[in-house]
Amino acid sequence: MAYDLSFAKEVYKKSEMGHWIKMCMQCGVCAGSCPLRAHWQHSPRQLFQMVRAGKKDEVLKSSDMWMCTSCYNCIARCPRNLPITHIIHGLARYAETQGKVDPKQPTRRFAVEVFWENIVATGRVGEAMLTMRLYFQDGIGAGIQRGLEMKDSALGMLKTRRLNPIPFRGKIKGYDGFKKMLAKAAELEVKLENKA
Amino acid sequence: MKEYTFFPGCSSEHNASAANMENSIQSMCRILGIKLNEIDDWNCCSASIGYAGGGQLPRMAMSARNFALAQKQRGNADLVATCAACWLAMRETNERLEHEADVKGAINTALGEAGLSYDGHIRTRHFVEVLIEDIGWETLKSKVTKPLKGLKVAGYVGCQTNRPFGVCGDSFENPLYLDRMIEATGATAVPFPMKVACCGGALMFSETEKSCVLTKQILQSAVDNGAEVIITPCPVCQLNLEVYQGMINKNLGTNFNIPVLYYAQLFVLAWGGSWQDAALHQQVVAAEPLRRFA
Ligand code: SF4
Ligand code: SF4
Ligand code: SF4
Ligand code: SF4
Numbered sequence: 170m171a172y173d174l175s176f177a178k179e180v181y182k183k184s185e186m187g188h189w190i191k192m193c194m195q196c197g198v199c200a201g202s203c204p205l206r207a208h209w210q211h212s213p214r215q216l217f218q219m220v221r222a223g224k225k226d227e228v229l230k231s232s233d234m235w236m237c238t239s240c241y242n243c244i245a246r247c248p249r250n251l252p253i254t255h256i257i258h259g260l261a262r263y264a265e266t267q268g269k270v271d272p273k274q275p276t277r278r279f280a281v282e283v284f285w286e287n288i289v290a291t292g293r294v295g296e297a298m299l300t301m302r303l304y305f306q307d308g309i310g311a312g313i314q315r316g317l318e319m320k321d322s323a324l325g326m327l328k329t330r331r332l333n334p335i336p337f338r339g340k341i342k343g344y345d346g347f348k349k350m351l352a353k354a355a356e357l358e359v360k361l362e363n364k365a
Numbered sequence: 366m367k368e369y370t371f372f373p374g375c376s377s378e379h380n381a382s383a384a385n386m387e388n389s390i391q392s393m394c395r396i397l398g399i400k401l402n403e404i405d406d407w408n409c410c411s412a413s414i415g416y417a418g419g420g421q422l423p424r425m426a427m428s429a430r431n432f433a434l435a436q437k438q439r440g441n442a443d444l445v446a447t448c449a450a451c452w453l454a455m456r457e458t459n460e461r462l463e464h465e466a467d468v469k470g471a472i473n474t475a476l477g478e479a480g481l482s483y484d485g486h487i488r489t490r491h492f493v494e495v496l497i498e499d500i501g502w503e504t505l506k507s508k509v510t511k512p513l514k515g516l517k518v519a520g521y522v523g524c525q526t527n528r529p530f531g532v533c534g535d536s537f538e539n540p541l542y543l544d545r546m547i548e549a550t551g552a553t554a555v556p557f558p559m560k561v562a563c564c565g566g567a568l569m570f571s572e573t574e575k576s577c578v579l580t581k582q583i584l585q586s587a588v589d590n591g592a593e594v595i596i597t598p599c600p601v602c603q604l605n606l607e608v609y610q611g612m613i614n615k616n617l618g619t620n621f622n623i624p625v626l627y628y629a630q631l632f633v634l635a636w637g638g639s640w641q642d643a644a645l646h647q648q649v650v651a652a653e654p655l656r657r658f659a
Pocket of ligand 2: 203242254
């Protein structure tokens with residue numbers, strides 16, 4: 170495993186809230202906070218240590234960050250007030266921009282290819298389309314399989330008028346401006362660096 | 366008549382998954398004399414899970430566009446969300462715009478592309494804060510005409526109204542606002558050790574089996590403590606706890622059939638509203654234990 174000592178500097182500058190990692194005192198309180206901790210190979214504490222040790226590929230290729238449920242337990246408990254949730258999201262996003270993530274990582278696929286694309290397409294979440302794209306991302310067969318597993322729930326939602334039977338929703342009125350705004354924000358994002 | 370600017374969020378749209386929350390909250394507002402003025406042409410707030418596809422500025426721009434529209438249409442009136450995830454996304458964005466000048470500058474440059482700008486000063490609030498701080502416990506209790514006496518309720522607070530900001534100064538480990546709401550309707554709040562445990566949130570979509578284990582523990586705790594129904598303030602929690610019961614029963618060998626409602630549905634029923642007003646016809650797991658009060 171190669172150690173890249175510029176990696177810590179890179180994270181401090183470019184990853185969301187990354188500079189806070191300097192403040193971590195390795196107490197381990199956050200390690201017990203994650204609801205899916207059984208499925209994390211490294212806890213947030215360990216990931217922060219690995220950033221400082223320059224273990225670039227180990228961190229960025231890890232699926233750990235993608236196990237974050239955004240529960241904010243860690244933020245509520247960290248004695249140093251690190252915004253851990255956002256640091257973890259930041260590392261996941263940074264890994265994504267660096268092309269390091271396994272494209273089949275399920276949460277990455279949902280967050281990037283289904284959720285984000287869904288809102289960018291119209292300005293709002295279309296739940297029926299979201300569900301369809303989620304189910305059919307592995308092809309028709311797998312989609313029908315998953316659809317059948319959730320058939321009773323889907324029918325329940327339809328019957329109680331909590332699911333729109335028409336999967337296509339219109340765009341918001343200001344969609345053109347909305348799109349341009351997002352493009353500009355993405356352009357400025359590249360220049361945004363953490364100060365501290 | 367109290368007026369607020371309103372951000373419903375995608376899940377509260379017509380025919381969307383939290384239509385029961387939206388309908389029951391609108392009934393509460395009619396009874397309380399609250400007017401929620403919906404932002405015209407709002408966009409999705411991008412929630413917590415927006416981080417991966419959006420990064421920081423595009424994600425914050427989404428909320429900022431809503432703030433800019435709110436300011437243009439309604440001035441600096443408080444902006445109210447009913448969804449926990451929307452409230453959190455908006456509040457986080459608002460705090461960063463307030464404290465980080467370069468973020469505010471960049472966001473306004475992006476807003477400029479849409480012919481908009483936002484100069485700050487709008488407070489972002491959750492509807493439960495409005496109920497507790499602006500309406501007050503006494504009024505919430507005084508409206509009760511049909512106390513839900515004997516109904517045993519588990520108040521599931523979940524994560525995002527509770528952490529990291531919290532509601533009205535409640536503690537993170539044992540927030541009490543939901544239990545107090547249950548008691549205000551005349552019902553009984555059962556002890557509920559899992560009240561702030563996470564249900565898996567948006568990972569229910571991508572890591573369904575892992576998240577079902579979390580949800581199962583929450584449902585089990587409610588049932589073990591004698592709850593007839595669960596209530597929650599969060600549309601994601603509501604969906605996860607209600608709609609996946611069938612799958613959990615099948616895969617994890619349980620036998621759950623417990624209604625999962627919004628606090629607003631209890632209030633509306635206790636205040637004399639109809640089954641329809643309380644949107645109780647919109648439950649996937651039928652709200653049978655409430656029939657005796659209808
Ligand atoms: S709780 Fe905070 S200080 Fe302790 S290890 Fe985790 S991040 Fe570091
Ligand atoms: S927010 Fe994410 S990192 Fe923090 S405790 Fe929850 S799952 Fe773990
Ligand atoms: S809660 Fe989710 S779906 Fe609703 S507005 Fe926020 S991001 Fe969009
Ligand atoms: S309880 Fe579940 S849905 Fe509700 S806020 Fe937590 S993770 Fe999100």
